[in-house]
Amino acid sequence: xVQLVESGGGLVQPGGSLRLSCAASGxxxxxxxxxxxxxxxxKGLEWVSYISSSGSTIYYADSxxxxxxxxxxxxxxxxxxxxxxxxxxDTAVYYCARAPGRGVIYGMDVWGQGTxxxxxx
Amino acid sequence: xxVLTQPPSVSVAPxxxxxxxxxxxxxxxxxxxxxxxxxxxxxxLVVYDDSDRPSGIPERFSGSNxxxxxxxxxxxxEAGDEAxxxxxxxxxxxxxxxxxxxGTKLTVL
Numbered sequence: 001x002v003q004l005v006e007s008g009g010g011l012v013q014p015g016g017s018l019r020l021s022c023a024a025s026g027x028x029x030x031x032x033x034x035x036x037x038x039x040x041x042x043k044g045l046e047w048v049s050y051i052s053s054s055g056s057t058i059y060y061a062d063s064x065x066x067x068x069x070x071x072x073x074x075x076x077x078x079x080x081x082x083x084x085x086x087x088x089x090d091t092a093v094y095y096c097a098r099a100p101g102r103g104v105i106y107g108m109d110v111w112g113q114g115t116x117x118x119x120x121x
Numbered sequence: 122x123x124v125l126t127q128p129p130s131v132s133v134a135p136x137x138x139x140x141x142x143x144x145x146x147x148x149x150x151x152x153x154x155x156x157x158x159x160x161x162x163x164x165x166l167v168v169y170d171d172s173d174r175p176s177g178i179p180e181r182f183s184g185s186n187x188x189x190x191x192x193x194x195x196x197x198x199e200a201g202d203e204a205x206x207x208x209x210x211x212x213x214x215x216x217x218x219x220x221x222x223x224g225t226k227l228t229v230l
Binding site (some may be wrong): 035037044045046047050059061062063095097098102103104105106107108109111112113116 | 152154156158162164165166169170175207208209211216217218219220221222223224
């Protein structure tokens, strides 16, 4: 079964850091581009970051650029999101999502169940 | 920055047809994807590349895209179709390369 499982969310104070993980199974992880997408409470979906299959190409939304770092370990079938200098507006459910062909033509076809990040003092 | 505009809500009776629109400047030149999200669950891709369906998605879900409007059509609506629906495109000129619409809440009456 194709599956993505996020972990690492929690409660953190403003200015703090958190590292999210996404464990992939059921497919050849190293062949797929990946994204992080978040959803603030009661709000819509917001794309956060993209990483190519090899990790050589990375993009960030302006709202997180300079604070978040996406990475992957293809040997461990894992995707990561290091989040620093967290703000209250980063409070959201964070999803990892598979994006074949960058997702341009095929969309984001597999999503994890999400992990909740709460930034509050 | 590229903007996708969806109606906040659409209501439809069971067995009827629901149409959810997604407006964007010359969106017809882009590939549009649609996601269904039920409360407390992750989004699910229901239509990609304007009108294609992933395996396992019922034929009742279809899409079209032309000019400045893309449309998700759900035929013979069922109670289980009640959910939020989001359109999405990739836009290289945006600060958010993968742009989502604001979402439409589909209510089955």
